Amino acid sequence: MSTTQTEYLQDVADADYEHGWTTDVEADTADPGLTEDTVRMISAKKEEPEWLLEWRLKAFRYFKKIMEDSSQYPEWAHLKYVKPNLQEISYYSAPKRKARYDSLDEVDDELLETFERLGIPLQEQKQLAGVAVDAVMDSVSVATTFKEELKKAGVIFCSISEAAREHPDLVRKYMGSVIPYTDNYFASLNSCVFSDGSFVYIPKGVRCPMELSTYFRINEQNTGQFERTLIIAEDDSYVSYLEGCTAPQRDENQLHAAVVELIAHDNAEIKYSTIQNWYPGSKEGKGGIYNFVTKRGLCKGDDSKISWTQLETGSSITWKYPSVILKGDRSVGEFYSVAFTKGHQQADTGTKMTHIGNDTKSTIISKGISGGRSDNSYRGLVRVNKNAKNARNFSQCDSMLLGDRCGAHTFPYIEIDNPTAQVEHEATTSKVGDDQLFYCHQRGLNEEEAIKMIVNGFCKEILAKLPMEFAVEARELLAIELEGSVG
Amino acid sequence: MALLEVKNLHASVEDTNILKGVDLTIDGGQVHAIMGPNGSGKSTLASVLAGREEYEVSEGSVHYLGEDLLELEPDERALEGIFLAFQYPVELPGVSMMNFLKQAINSKREHQGQEEIKAADFMKLMRERAELVSLDPKLMRRSVNEGFSGGEKKRNEIFQLAMLEPKLAILDETDSGLDIDALRVVADGVNKLRAEDRGFLIITHYQRLLDYIVPDVVHVMVDGKIVKTGGKDLAIELEEKGYDWIRGEAVPA
Numbered sequence: 001m002s003t004t005q006t007e008y009l010q011d012v013a014d015a016d017y018e019h020g021w022t023t024d025v026e027a028d029t030a031d032p033g034l035t036e037d038t039v040r041m042i043s044a045k046k047e048e049p050e051w052l053l054e055w056r057l058k059a060f061r062y063f064k065k066i067m068e069d070s071s072q073y074p075e076w077a078h079l080k081y082v083k084p085n086l087q088e089i090s091y092y093s094a095p096k097r098k099a100r101y102d103s104l105d106e107v108d109d110e111l112l113e114t115f116e117r118l119g120i121p122l123q124e125q126k127q128l129a130g131v132a133v134d135a136v137m138d139s140v141s142v143a144t145t146f147k148e149e150l151k152k153a154g155v156i157f158c159s160i161s162e163a164a165r166e167h168p169d170l171v172r173k174y175m176g177s178v179i180p181y182t183d184n185y186f187a188s189l190n191s192c193v194f195s196d197g198s199f200v201y202i203p204k205g206v207r208c209p210m211e212l213s214t215y216f217r218i219n220e221q222n223t224g225q226f227e228r229t230l231i232i233a234e235d236d237s238y239v240s241y242l243e244g245c246t247a248p249q250r251d252e253n254q255l256h257a258a259v260v261e262l263i264a265h266d267n268a269e270i271k272y273s274t275i276q277n278w279y280p281g282s283k284e285g286k287g288g289i290y291n292f293v294t295k296r297g298l299c300k301g302d303d304s305k306i307s308w309t310q311l312e313t314g315s316s317i318t319w320k321y322p323s324v325i326l327k328g329d330r331s332v333g334e335f336y337s338v339a340f341t342k343g344h345q346q347a348d349t350g351t352k353m354t355h356i357g358n359d360t361k362s363t364i365i366s367k368g369i370s371g372g373r374s375d376n377s378y379r380g381l382v383r384v385n386k387n388a389k390n391a392r393n394f395s396q397c398d399s400m401l402l403g404d405r406c407g408a409h410t411f412p413y414i415e416i417d418n419p420t421a422q423v424e425h426e427a428t429t430s431k432v433g434d435d436q437l438f439y440c441h442q443r444g445l446n447e448e449e450a451i452k453m454i455v456n457g458f459c460k461e462i463l464a465k466l467p468m469e470f471a472v473e474a475r476e477l478l479a480i481e482l483e484g485s486v487g
Numbered sequence: 488m489a490l491l492e493v494k495n496l497h498a499s500v501e502d503t504n505i506l507k508g509v510d511l512t513i514d515g516g517q518v519h520a521i522m523g524p525n526g527s528g529k530s531t532l533a534s535v536l537a538g539r540e541e542y543e544v545s546e547g548s549v550h551y552l553g554e555d556l557l558e559l560e561p562d563e564r565a566l567e568g569i570f571l572a573f574q575y576p577v578e579l580p581g582v583s584m585m586n587f588l589k590q591a592i593n594s595k596r597e598h599q600g601q602e603e604i605k606a607a608d609f610m611k612l613m614r615e616r617a618e619l620v621s622l623d624p625k626l627m628r629r630s631v632n633e634g635f636s637g638g639e640k641k642r643n644e645i646f647q648l649a650m651l652e653p654k655l656a657i658l659d660e661t662d663s664g665l666d667i668d669a670l671r672v673v674a675d676g677v678n679k680l681r682a683e684d685r686g687f688l689i690i691t692h693y694q695r696l697l698d699y700i701v702p703d704v705v706h707v708m709v710d711g712k713i714v715k716t717g718g719k720d721l722a723i724e725l726e727e728k729g730y731d732w733i734r735g736e737a738v739p740a
Contacts, residue, residue, distance in 0.1 A: 434540075439577040441561035442537055442570075443591040443647065444598070450562075453590065457581025457630065 032090045034067075036060060039192050042092050046161045046195075049168055059181035059191035066185060074185055074319075077348040078377040078409055081317050084255045084290055091193040091226070153209050155239075156201040160228050163199035170201055174232055178261040178298045178325070186257040186292040186319075190226045194259065197227030202237040202268070211467050213242045229260040233268035235301065240271040240467050254279075256315075258293045266301030266328065271309070273466050274322075275474055278314035285344030285373075288316025295322035299331035299357075307334035308351065309465045311474045316345055321379065323352035326360035326391075333362040338459045340478065341374035341406070350380035350411075355391035355421070364395040367459050371402035377409040384421040391421040399429040400458050402451070452478075488553050490515045490655055490686040491536075497546035498535045505531045507711035508547070513655070518687040520697055522722060523708035524730040529690045530574060532708075533659040536688075537571040538564050551655065566598040568654035572644035572661050579631035584643075587631050588613070588650055595651065616649040620676040638669040645676045656680070657688045662696040674699030694726035707733050 039060045043053040066072035067086060150157050156167060164171050181191035198214045214229070233239055256278060262270050272295075281288025291314075297306035308322035318341075324333030335351035353362035362382065370376040376399065384391040399408035410427050432454055440450035456463070456475065466474050491513040498506040505528045513519050523529050535542045536549065538561035549556040556564065579587065593603045604612075617624050620642040632640055641661055648656050658677070662670055677687070677700050689700060697705070697719065705721040706713045707730075715721065715733055725733070 433577075435577045436579060438537075438539055438561060439573065439579070440587075442565050442573075443587070443651065444562055444565040444594040445590060446562045446594075449590060449594065453582050453587065454579060457579055460581040 033087050034089070034091060034193065038091050042193055042195060045092060046164075048161070048164055051168070051172060052164050055176070055181075056192055059188060062182055063188040063192050066188060072185055077319055077379070078375065078411070079317055079319065079346045079348050081290065081346070086189070089255055092195055149209070153206055154203040155206060155208050156199065157212050158199055160194070160197045160199045160230060163201075163230070167199070167201065170232065171199065171230065174261065174263055175228075175230055176261075178263060178296050179259055179294050184294060187259050187294040190228060190257050190259045190294070194226045194228040197229045197258070198231075198241075198243075199229070200231040200239060200241060202231075202233045202239045204234040205236045206234075207237065208239040211240050211242060213244070225254075225256045225258070227258045229258070231260075231262045231270055231272070233262075233264045233270050233304075235266040235268060237265075238269045238271075240273070242273040242275070242467060244275045244277070254288075255290045256292070258295075260293070260295040260322075262295075262297035262306055264297065264299050264301060264304035264306050264328075264331075267303040268301060269305040269307075270297060271307045271467075272297070272322070274308075274310040274312070275466075276310065276312045276314050276318075279316075280314050280341075280343060280345050281316035283343055285316070288345075289314065290317045291315035291320060292317075293320040295320065296352075297322075297324045297333070299324060299326050299328050299333060299360075301331070302328040302357070303330045304328050305332040305334075307336070307465070309334075309336040309462065310338070310349075311463070311466070311478070312337065312339040312347060312349060313478065315347075318345075318347040318349050320349045321351055323354070324362065325354045325356065326362065326388075327356045328360075329357040330359045330361075331357055332360070335362075335364045335366070335380075336462045336465045337366045338369070338462045338478075339367070339376055339378075340369045340371075340455075341376045342371040342402075343374060344372070345374040347375070348377045348379055350378045352381040353383070353393060355382075355384040355388040355393070358387075358389040360388060360391050362391075362393045364393070364397075365462060366395075366397045367462055368397070368399040368408055369402065369455055369458065370399070370406035370408050373405045375407040375409070377411060379411040379413075381413040381415065382423055382425075383415045384418050384423070386417040388418050389420050391418065391423075393421075393423045395423075395425045397425075397427045398458070399427075400455070401429065401431045402455075404431075489513065489550070490517075490552060491556075491688075492550040493532075493536075493547070494549075495547035496532075496535070496544065496549060498531060498542050498544045500531070500542050504545075505542075505711055506535065509708075509711070509713055511706065511713060513686045513688060515654070515686055516681075516683045517704065518681065518689065518700060518702045519704045519706065520689045520691060520700075520702040520722065521706045521708050521713070522691060522694070522725060525692070527708045528711040529692075529708050530659050531711075533571060533657050533688070533690055536564075536657060537561060537569060562594075565651075565653075566595055570648050570651055570653035570656045572641075572648055572656065572658045574659040574661075574663065576632045576635075576640040576644055578633045580633055582631050584627045584629060584631050585613070588627075588647065591647075591651060612650065617646055619649050619679055620645045621672050622646050637664045638666070641665055642669070642673060642676070645673055645680075649676065649680055652685075654684060655686045655688065657690070659690050660692060661689075662691055662693065670696060671699060694722045697722045709734055 039056050043056055073083065179187050181188050200212060202208050231241060262272060264270050278289035278291055299306055306324045312318055322335060326333050333353050339347045339349050341347050350366060351364055364380055366378045368376040368378055378397045380395060382393045382395065395412060397410045401408055408429055412425055414423055416423060432451065436454055437450050440453065463471055463474050489512045493509055493511040496506050496509040509532060521529050531542065535544060544557055589609055596604060613627060614624055622642050626639065632643065635643060644661060661673060665673060674696060702719055705717055705719060707715040707725065
C-alpha cells in the first residue's frame with residue numbers, strides 16, 4: 001500500500017469522537033451493584049404498577065442463576081474483551097430535577113442543550129422536520145415531542161415507563177412476547193433492570209403520519225443503559241421508527257444492553273432504523289461502550305413486513321443481531337446493515353431470519369467496513385422450519401478493508417428443513433484498491449475525498465434504505481468517521 | 488516555455504529498470520505520439536507522468552510549465568491540468584459517474600479559486616461533452632465504469648477528458664480493444680478537443696489510430712528509450728517495416 005494511503009488510514013483510525021463531552025446535569029444515580037433491592041428500587045423510582053415489578057422479579061430470579069454460571073455467558077461471538085462486572089455498574093441514573101416531564105418547558109436547559117449539541121433541537125425539529133422525537137438520557141425519557149399530533153391519529157408514542165402506567169394492558173400483553181426474559185444473558189439482564197425506552201402503538205389501519213425517533217444518550221459515569229423498546233403495529237398499519245445513540249468519552253467501558261421487540265399484525269409494516277454512534281473507545285482501545293443488544297421482530301400476521309436498517313459506527317464492542325420471525329404467511333423480513341469499525345473496535349453483528357409461515361421472504365444485505373486494527377464480523381442465520389413452504393431468502397455480505405491491520409469475517413449459517421426453500425448467499429471481500437484510489441487521484445480527488453467516495457459508494461444501497469430525513473445525517477456521520485487530518 | 492519537458496528520465500518498478508533515459512519535449516497545441524513494441528516502457532512513461540506511486544524515478548527530471556512535476560502528488564498533478572486516459576479504466580461500484588465527475592470538476596474549480604459549478608450548468612456541460620464521443624447520457628447515472636462495455640469505457644475516458652479540460656492529455660493505448668467504428672468516434676472526439684493551449688501525448692501500439700488523429704511528432708520507444716523521432720510519416724514507415732527495423736538501427740552491431 002502507498003504511504004499516503006497508509007497515513008490517511010492512520011488518520012482515519014485516529015480521528016476523534018465528536019460526541020465525547022459530558023453534560024453537567026445533576027443526576028440521581030444508584031449505587032453500583034445488582035441485587036433484588038436494585039430491581040425493586042428501579043421499579044419504585046419509575047412508580048411502576050405491581051405486575052411489572054413482579055415481572056422484573058421473575059426475570060431477576062432467573063437471571064440470578066445464570067449470572068453466576070459462566071457457561072450461560074455468550075462466548076461464541078468473534079470478540080475479545082473483558083466480561084463486564086455486573087456488580088460494578090450502576091443500574092439507575094436520572095437527571096435530578098424531576099423524574100418525569102410533562103412538557104418540554106419543564107426540561108432542564110442544560111439537558112436541552114445536550115440534545116441540541118447532538119443535533120436534535122427538539123423545539124425546532126418539531127416544526128421543521130415533522131419528526132416526533134423521544135430523547136432518553138441515561139435512564140429517563142426526557143421529552144416526547146409531537147405528542148398531541150400523534151394522539152389525533154390514535155398513535156401512542158411515549159416512554160415505556162409511561163406506557164406501563166397509562167396503557168398497562170398493551171404492555172402486559174406484548175412485553176416479553178417476542179424476546180422472553182429467558183432468551184439470552186443480556187436480554188435477561190435487561191428484563192430485570194430496564195430503565196426506560198420507547199413504546200409505540202399504531203392502531204388498526206393507521207399509517208403513522210410522521211417518522212418516530214428516539215435518541216439515546218449515556219451521560220453518567222459507571223452507568224449502564226438498559227432501555228427497552230416495544231413497537232406494536234395493528235392490522236394494516238405502518239410505522240417508520242429511528243433510533244440514534246451517543247455517549248461521552250470515558251476511560252471505563254460502559255455497558256449498554258437493550259431489548260427491542262417489534263410486533264406486526266396482518267398486513268402491517270414496521271421499518272426500524274438505527275444510527276448507532278456510541279463512544280468507540282480511545283485510539284489505544286481504552287474505554288468505549290459495550291453494546292449488547294437483542295432486537296427481534298415478529299411478523300405475527302399474514303402479509304406483514306419488518307425491516308431493520310442499521311448504520312453502526314460506534315461502540316468498542318458490538319454484539320447485535322436484529323432478527324425477524326416470519327410467522328404469518330407471505331410475511332417479509334429485511335435486514336440492511338452497514339457496520340463501520342476503526343481503531344480497536346470490534347463488531348459481531350448480523351441477523352437471524354426464521355421462516356415459519358408459507359411463502360415467506362427474507363432479504364439480508366450486510367456491508368462491513370473495517371479500518372485501523374478493528375475486527376468486523378457478519379454472523380447470520382437463515383432458518384426454514386419444516387412446515388414453511390416456499391420460503392425464499394437472499395443474503396449478500398460484502399466486506400471492505402481499509403488498510404492491512406484490520407479483519408473482516410463472515411459466518412453464515414443456513415438451516416433448511418423444508419425442500420421447497422430457495423436460499424441464495426453471496427459474499428465478497430474487497431480492499432480499497434490502490435488502482436481505485438489512483439484513478440480518483442488522477443481526476444483531482446485527494447485521499448480523503450477518494451476514500452469517502454469509495455466507501456459511500458460501497459454502502460449506497462443501504463443508506464438509501466434509511467428514512468430520507470436521516471439519510472443525510474447518516475452520510476455525514478460516515479463522513480465524520482472517515483475524516484482525517486489530511487490537509 | 489514548454490508544456491512538458493522530460494530529461495534523461497530513468498524509472499523502475501520493483502527494482503526492474505524500465506525507463507532508461509527518456510527525453511521528450513511537448514509544446515502547447517502539439518500532438519505527440521509514442522509508438523513502440525510491447526514492454527518498451529510506453530505505459531510506464533504515462534504512469535510516471537501521472538504520478539503512480541509504484542514507479543520510482545531514479546534519475547532525470549520532468550518539468551511541467553516550468554515547475555518540477557515530480558514534486559507533486561498525483562491529485563495535485565491532475566488539478567494542475569494533467570489528465571491520463573487509462574488503458575484499463577477502473578470500476579468504482581456505487582459511485583455514480585455524475586457524482587464522480589461533479590466532485591472532480593469542483594475540486595479543480597476550488598483549486599483555481601472558482602465557485603462550485605451550478606447543477607444546471609453541470610448537466611448542460613455533461614450533455615454537450617457526452618455528445619462529442621457519442622456517449623449515452625444514461626451512463627452518467629450508472630456507477631463509474633461498472634458494467635460498461637470495453638468501448639464505452641474508452642469513450643468514457645475521452646468524455647472525462649472533455650469535461651475536465653486539461654492542459655496535457657495523455658492517452659494510454661486508448662485504441663486497444665476498439666473496433667474501427669469506435670476508434671473513429673474516439674478519434675473524432677480527440678480532434679475536436681485539440682486546442683492551442685493543450686498538448687496531447689498519445690501512446691499506441693498501432694499506427695491505425697494515427698490515421699484519424701494526425702500527430703505533429705512521432706516518437707519510437709524501444710527498451711526504455713526514445714530511439715527515433717520524426718513526423719507523421721514515421722508512423723506509416725513503422726507500420727510497413729515493423730519494429731525490428733528500428734531495433735536494427737537503434738542498436739548498432
